[in-house]
Each structure stands twice: as C-alpha cells, then as structure tokens.
Amino acid sequence: MTESDILVEVRDLKVHFPIKRGVIFDRTVGHVKAVDGVDLRIARGKTYGLVGESGCGKSTLGRALLQLTPPTSGEVSFDGVELTTLPAGRLRTMRRRMQMIFQDPMSSLDPRQNVESILTEGLQTHGIGGSRDERRKIIGETLDAVGLPRWALSRYPHEFSGGQRQRIGIARALVLGPELIVADEPVSALDVSIQAQVVNLLDELQDSLGLTYLVIAHDLAVVRHISDTIGVMYLGALVEEAPGDRLYTEPLHPYTRALMSAVPVPDPDVEDRRERILLAGDLPSPANPPSGCRFHTRCPWAQPTRCADERPVLREIGASRVACHWAEQIATGELRPHKVSAQITRPAGEGEEPHVVSAPSEPGSYV
Amino acid sequence: MALLDVEDLSVTFARRGQRTVHAVDGVSFSVDAGEVVGLVGESGCGKSVTSLALMGLLPKQPGLRVGGKAVFDGTDLLQLDDRSRRDIRGRDIAMIFQDPLSSLNPVIPIGLQVTEVLTRHRGMKGAAAEKEAAALLDRVGIPDPKRRLKEYPHQLSGGMRQRALIAMAVACQPRLLIADEPTTALDVTIQAQILELLKDLVRDSGTALVMITHDLGVVAGMCDTVNVLYAGRVVETARRRPLFREPRHPYTVGLLGSVPRLDAGRGERLNPIPGSVRDVLPWPDGCAFAPRCARRVDECVGEPPALVLAHDGRSYRCVNPAPAPGTVPTPAATAPVVDDPLASAAAEATASPVPAPREEEKP
Numbered sequence: 001m002t003e004s005d006i007l008v009e010v011r012d013l014k015v016h017f018p019i020k021r022g023v024i025f026d027r028t029v030g031h032v033k034a035v036d037g038v039d040l041r042i043a044r045g046k047t048y049g050l051v052g053e054s055g056c057g058k059s060t061l062g063r064a065l066l067q068l069t070p071p072t073s074g075e076v077s078f079d080g081v082e083l084t085t086l087p088a089g090r091l092r093t094m095r096r097r098m099q100m101i102f103q104d105p106m107s108s109l110d111p112r113q114n115v116e117s118i119l120t121e122g123l124q125t126h127g128i129g130g131s132r133d134e135r136r137k138i139i140g141e142t143l144d145a146v147g148l149p150r151w152a153l154s155r156y157p158h159e160f161s162g163g164q165r166q167r168i169g170i171a172r173a174l175v176l177g178p179e180l181i182v183a184d185e186p187v188s189a190l191d192v193s194i195q196a197q198v199v200n201l202l203d204e205l206q207d208s209l210g211l212t213y214l215v216i217a218h219d220l221a222v223v224r225h226i227s228d229t230i231g232v233m234y235l236g237a238l239v240e241e242a243p244g245d246r247l248y249t250e251p252l253h254p255y256t257r258a259l260m261s262a263v264p265v266p267d268p269d270v271e272d273r274r275e276r277i278l279l280a281g282d283l284p285s286p287a288n289p290p291s292g293c294r295f296h297t298r299c300p301w302a303q304p305t306r307c308a309d310e311r312p313v314l315r316e317i318g319a320s321r322v323a324c325h326w327a328e329q330i331a332t333g334e335l336r337p338h339k340v341s342a343q344i345t346r347p348a349g350e351g352e353e354p355h356v357v358s359a360p361s362e363p364g365s366y367v
Numbered sequence: 368m369a370l371l372d373v374e375d376l377s378v379t380f381a382r383r384g385q386r387t388v389h390a391v392d393g394v395s396f397s398v399d400a401g402e403v404v405g406l407v408g409e410s411g412c413g414k415s416v417t418s419l420a421l422m423g424l425l426p427k428q429p430g431l432r433v434g435g436k437a438v439f440d441g442t443d444l445l446q447l448d449d450r451s452r453r454d455i456r457g458r459d460i461a462m463i464f465q466d467p468l469s470s471l472n473p474v475i476p477i478g479l480q481v482t483e484v485l486t487r488h489r490g491m492k493g494a495a496a497e498k499e500a501a502a503l504l505d506r507v508g509i510p511d512p513k514r515r516l517k518e519y520p521h522q523l524s525g526g527m528r529q530r531a532l533i534a535m536a537v538a539c540q541p542r543l544l545i546a547d548e549p550t551t552a553l554d555v556t557i558q559a560q561i562l563e564l565l566k567d568l569v570r571d572s573g574t575a576l577v578m579i580t581h582d583l584g585v586v587a588g589m590c591d592t593v594n595v596l597y598a599g600r601v602v603e604t605a606r607r608r609p610l611f612r613e614p615r616h617p618y619t620v621g622l623l624g625s626v627p628r629l630d631a632g633r634g635e636r637l638n639p640i641p642g643s644v645r646d647v648l649p650w651p652d653g654c655a656f657a658p659r660c661a662r663r664v665d666e667c668v669g670e671p672p673a674l675v676l677a678h679d680g681r682s683y684r685c686v687n688p689a690p691a692p693g694t695v696p697t698p699a700a701t702a703p704v705v706d707d708p709l710a711s712a713a714a715e716a717t718a719s720p721v722p723a724p725r726e727e728e729k730p
C-alpha cells in the first residue's frame with residue numbers, strides 16, 4: 001500500500017472516560033479505558049471491519065475517529081489531514097467527508113422531521129447545493145441510490161419499516177457526498193430477512209461510489225461478508241488484524257480463535273464438526289483491565305512467563321498483525337491449550353443497593 | 368406418544384378501536400421426551416406468545432383469546448386452573464427467558480430464589496436446600512457458588528444471571544424446558560458457553576428442550592427437529608439435516624439464502640427476501656408469505672395452503688414448494704409481487720392479485 005491509498009490512519013489512539021463518584025464533589029476515582037492505544041489504517045475504497053464483544057470500545061473508537069468523542073491522546077489523520085489538532089471550523093468542513101450510520105435508525109432520526117427535511121438539513125448546514133432545485137436534484141439522486149421512492153420525502157420516520165428507516169439513515173449520510181462512512185452496527189436492529197437487503201445496499205454503494213467503510217458490528221458473519229480487513233478488539237485494544245479470509249481460516253490470536261469457534265453457522269455439518277474453544281468467565285471490566293496481556297485471565301494458552309506482566313504489542317506475522325507473545329508457538333501446536341477457571345466480573349454499579357422495584361410476590365414464580 | 372403435543376394453538380389480542388392481533392394463528396408442533404425442538408422465525412412471528420401461552424403466563428388482559436390444545440403428558444395445559452398450572456410450572460415444565468434480569472427478583476438474593484424453588488417443588492428445607500442450591504449453581508458453571516448464593520441479581524454479569532436462571536429452571540429436573548432466546552442478549556463467547564451448558568443439561572438429564580430463536584446457526588447446532596414459523600403459523604417442520612440441506616418452504620429457502628455465513632467468503636451477494644414481515648396476507652385469505660414469495664402461483668391466494676405431509680416425515684405449508692433434489696423442478700413461478708422493499712406500497716396503485724399490504728403502521 002502506498003501512502004495515497006490510505007484514507008484514514010489512526011496512531012496510538014486513546015479514549016479514557018473518567019469515573020466520577022460523590023454527590024456534592026465529583027471525584028474522579030478512576031478511568032474507563034474504552035480505547036487504549038489503537039493503531040490502524042483504512043485503505044481508500046475498502047472496508048475495515050471492527051469486531052469484538054460488548055463494551056470492548058468499538059463505538060468509542062468509531063466516534064473518536066470522527067472526533068465526535070474527543071480522544072484523550074493519539075492521532076487520527078484523514079486523507080493526510082491531522083484531525084485531532086484541527087480548529088473547530090475546519091473540522092466542521094471536514095465532517096461532510098466523513099459520515100456515520102447508526103444502529104437504531106429510529107432513535108437517530110428526529111420523529112418530527114419528514115424525510116425531505118432530514119435530508120435537506122445536512123445540505124444546508126454544509127452549504128451544499130446553492131439553490132432549492134439543486135438540492136432537490138441531489139436528494140433525488142440519493143433516494144435512488146438507497147432505493148427509496150420519491151414519495152418517501154413527505155413521510156415521517158415512523159411510517160417506515162426498520163429496513164427502510166435504515167435506508168433513510170444511509171441516505172442522510174450519503175447526501176453530503178462523503179468519502180468515509182463509519183457504520184456502527186448498521187444491521188443489528190433489523191430482522192434477519194431485512195439485514196441482507198441493507199448489507200447488499202452497502203456493498204452496491206461502495207461499488208458505485210467508491211466509498212470507504214469502517215463497519216463496526218458484533219456479528220462476525222456480517223463483518224466477514226463485507227470487510228476486506230478485519231480488526232478484532234478486546235478491552236480497548238486490537239488483538240489481531242488480518243484480511244477477512246485469513247482471519248477465518250488462520251486465526252492467530254487465542255481470543256480470535258475462541259471468537260471464530262463460537263459463532264454458530266447455519267449448517268449442521270459445520271456445527272457438528274467444529275471444535276469449540278469455550279472461554280471461561282466474563283469479559284473483565286474496562287475500568288480495571290488485567291495487567292500484561294489483557295486476555296490472560298481467560299486465555300487457554302496463557303503462559304507463566306510474560307503473559308501476566310508484559311503487554312504484547314501488535315506484531316506482523318504473515319499478512320496478519322497479532323498482539324500475542326506466543327502466537328507462533330500456538331500456531332505450530334507447540335503450545336497446547338489448558339483449562340481456565342472462571343473469574344467473576346462485577347457489572348458496573350456493583351456494591352450499590354439493589355434498585356427497589358415493585359417485586360413480584362413469590363420468588364422464583366417466573367420459572 | 369409425544370411429551371408435548373401442541374395442536375392448532377391460536378392467541379388473539381383484541382382491543383377496542385384497534386385491529387385484532389392474531390399473534391399465534393394455528394401453531395402445531397410436538398416434542399418427544401428428551402428431544403430438542405427448535406421454533407425459529409423472525410421478530411413478531413409469535414414465538415414468545417406461543418411459549419407464554421403454554422406456560423400460562425400471557426398477560427391476563429381483556430380481549431385475550433387462547434384456542435387450540437397443548438397436551439403435556441395427557442393433560443391439556445390450556446385448560447388448567449391457575450393452581451395446578453403453578454404446580455406443573457417449575458416442577459414439570461420450566462422456562463428460561465431472554466432477559467434474566469426481568470425474571471429474577473432484584474431484591475432477593477440468588478440463593479433464596481433457588482432454595483424457594485427447591486422448597487416449593489421438592490420439599491427441601493434449610494441446610495439441605497442450601498447445599499443443593501450451591502450444587503446447582505456449581506453445575507451451571509457459576510464460580511464460588513457458596514458465596515454467590517448471598518448475592519443479588521444485579522451483582523452478577525448478564526451471562527452469570529442467565530446461568531442462575533438456568534439453575535432455577537433445572538432445579539426440579541423438569542421434563543420440559545422452554546428457552547425463549549436465552550442467548551440473544553449475550554456476547555457470542557458467552558452465548559457459546561450457555562448453549563454448551565444447555566446441551567449438556569438436556570443430554571445428562573433427558574429433559575426435552577424447546578429452543579426458541581431467530582438464529583438459524585443456533586438451530587443448526589443443537590435441535591433435533593426444527594419448526595419454522597411465519598406470521599403466527601408453522602410453515603415447515605423437518606429434522607435438522609434435511610431442513611438445512613433441502614429446505615422446501617420458500618420462506619425457509621429465503622431465510623437460509625439471506626443470512627451471511629462466517630464460513631463464506633467476502634462479497635458473495637446475499638439473496639434477501641424482498642419486502643418485510645409487515646407485508647403479510649392474513650392467513651384466511653391465502654398464504655401469508657405470498658406478497659414476498661418468488662414461487663407464488665395463483666393457487667397461493669384464496670384460501671390458506673394446506674399442510675403437506677411429505678414421505679420423509681417432514682411437512683410444509685405450501686402449494687408450490689422448492690423442488691426436492693433429484694426431482695424435476697416445477698415451471699418457473701410468477702415473479703414476486705414485491706421485488707423491492709417499497710414496491711409493496713407502490714403496488715397499491717397497480718392491480719395485483721394479492722391485496723397489497725399497507726405501508727403505514729401506527730406506532
């Protein structure tokens with residue numbers, strides 16, 4: 001890849017959210033390290049897929065990349081322009097080139113605005129389309145691109161089905177003519193039979209408009225389907241990055257292996273043959289991540305040396321980048337997995353009194 | 368004889384001034400002892416209402432009407448009074464829900480909730496009940512079970528709460544376990560743990576399991592028999608392998624063709640089912656799937672398609688099913704009415720043999 005093929009480059013990006021306690025004085029008692037040192041590059045016209053379990057920092061990374069959440073440290077360059085130090089005014093003009101699509105189209109669309117005003121709003125803020133007619137033309141073309149009819153313009157979001165609402169969300173992003181689209185869980189709120197329609201639409205739009213995507217999703221099959229490169233996140237950091245096919249056929253990081261083996265495939269033959277790598281216990285809290293390799297508390301391959309006290313950095317192995325001290329020895333089979341005992345992770349807010357809600361009269365009466 | 372025989376179950380919600388909702392519209396399926404049966408379908412097809420009706424847990428609201436039969440071990444569950452239903456529930460039939468937090472009592476420690484079930488159905492008390500409760504938590508993979516007994520649901524993670532709920536559900540070794548999307552709210556590695564646990568439990572105890580899910584992958588991995596639901600009815604029933612290898616009902620074919628697979632490469636275009644689940648024909652007027660079906664023929668509308676019992680023990684509700692491999696395919700069917708998610712509304716204007724569904728829906 002030459003430099004000009006890279007549209008987005010993220011270097012050592014960190015987003016730490018303060019944890020506040022106290023009623024009168026807001027005391028900062030710690031930090032949630034939602035994103036904790038991520039390096040990645042997204043090639044122009046390609047799709048980068050970001051996967052990982054709930055709370056691993058995918059959305060925060062996406063938002064920080066677009067400067068919607070201010071990064072704590074690190075750099076983000078978009079088409080050669082450093083965004084983290086850009087003055088607000090120039091950042092606003094850059095924004096039209098980078099748009100976002102959200103998981104739940106209903107909550108991201110104003111219910112009181114009809115489709116036309118939703119689409120016009122963005123054009124006006126960015127001063128695109130001098131005249132009303134010109135704006136109409138742009139909007140018309142956008143509707144065609146996402147497969148919505150013209151009469152949709154006078155309708156309101158609630159008058160559409162979930163899949164159509166997601167099309168409106170995509171139209172709102174597209175109308176500005178962006179180069180990069182960050183899609184955060186674009187299909188996870190949709191019905192199974194509708195997901196494919198939206199996935200195909202994203203594919204087609206990329207082909208016809210040359211868009212670059214960062215697709216964030218917890219559904220590995222969807223991500224594999226649309227991504228050229230996939231990054232796997234665990235507790236705020238990338239643990240592995242590889243071309244989609246390679247990640248599936250040759251996962252190198254123990255967490256990627258477990259993740260790949262956990263996804264159910266709608267094919268009894270595959271299901272019966274597969275060997276599951278079951279992880280013990282839950283994801284540790286990002287407020288209090290394990291030392292060393294963050295995965296060492298659940299890693300079936302964890303070793304007595306290095307794993308618990310030395311944080312692995314991403315290293316290139318073949319076409320992949322992997323953050324594991326022992327990736328080579330695991331790949332050759334020299335190191336074998338062992339049993340791990342589960343550790344309890346406390347959900348956020350633990351230790352506080354249980355919320356008093358109207359409790360059903362008999363315990364266990366539900367089962 | 369089957370352990371559970373559900374026959375023509377229907378559930379309607381009528382509300383004044385509103386359209387009557389046929390949430391379940393003639394569902395039939397059966398479960399043998401020790402069998403794992405899947406109920407699979409998209410959102411709103413009636414999976415949860417079916418399970419709640421069986422458990423007698425539907426909200427007692429005016430306008431609720433439940434019809435049909437659900438015979439469990441010789442007793443019709445739908446005819447039971449509240450008392451005998453409560454006796455059966457927990458002891459013979461137990462249920463696990465998607466959201467464990469809403470089915471655990473938030474102000475009572477986990478231990479007490481488990482021992483309460485043991486006391487009610489197995490007559491266990493005091494230290495014995497507590498010991499058994501700890502053993503159950505241990506069995507479902509909750510670390511340090513003795514200490515967990517004193518904790519409240521909110522102190523456990525989602526996966527651990529689901530385990531606690533499973534512990535309560537299996538406390539009395541029920542003969543039937545109904546699990547309604549038990550892993551949908553969980554992360555994929557936690558889902559794998561819970562599914563493995565459920566598989567182990569039913570294998571070890573011979574409990575029959577009704578697995579309700581929208582995830583075809585989950586079904587492929589664990590169900591002996593699969594029932595595919597569409598718009599409140601079972602449209603296809605088959606053993607697991609035949610269903611995935613040679614689906615006959617066009618909706619099943621469509622579902623399988625539209626889900627991306629982890630083991631498929633990049634960029635292979637998916638074949639989405641056109642339209643949405645809102646584009647339905649009411650069953651009495653014909654096949655509910657007709658507005659979205661690529662194999663639709665004239666006979667599909669007018670009256671509901673009858674259930675066809677195929678020779679290999681499977682059944683489907685379709686007049687023009689996908690050809691079984693090795694047979695001569697039927698001539699090309701008419702084009703689908705909806706070939707684009709919005710054409711359904713556009714079709715209102717054009718004369719279509721199928722009444723075009725309304726796009727509008729009151730929120």
Ligand SMILES: Nc1ncnc2c1ncn2[C@@H]1O[C@H](COP(=O)(O)OP(=O)(O)OP(=O)(O)O)[C@@H](O)[C@H]1O
Nearest residue numbers: 017032034053054055056057058059060061218286
């Ligand atoms: N504004 C915020 N303030 C404090 N903490 C936050 C904030 N936003 C996110 N977090 C925390 O940062 C972590 C990462 O959150 P994020 O939403 O990025 O995860 P995610 O990978 O997108 O998860 P999901 O799959 O559930 O969407 C979580 O622990 C979350 O609670």
Ligand SMILES: Nc1ncnc2c1ncn2[C@@H]1O[C@H](COP(=O)(O)OP(=O)(O)OP(=O)(O)O)[C@@H](O)[C@H]1O
Nearest residue numbers: 380388390409410411412413414415416417426581
């Ligand atoms: N109490 C109720 N009153 C009126 N309609 C209801 C009620 N409960 C459910 N319904 C309707 O019954 C239909 C079937 O609902 P059900 O919850 O069984 O769907 P489901 O298959 O479980 O879907 P999901 O996958 O979203 O859980 C839906 O159209 C729903 O809106």
Ligand code: SF4
Nearest residue numbers: 293296299307324325
């Ligand atoms: S560095 Fe150690 S603990 Fe981390 S993934 Fe590799 S083997 Fe496992």
Ligand code: SF4
Nearest residue numbers: 654657660667685686
């Ligand atoms: S072929 Fe006819 S009966 Fe069969 S699913 Fe299609 S519309 Fe329904």
Ligand SMILES: [Mg+2]
Nearest residue numbers: 058059060184
């Ligand atoms: Mg997110």
Ligand SMILES: [Mg+2]
Nearest residue numbers: 414415416547
């Ligand atoms: Mg449901």
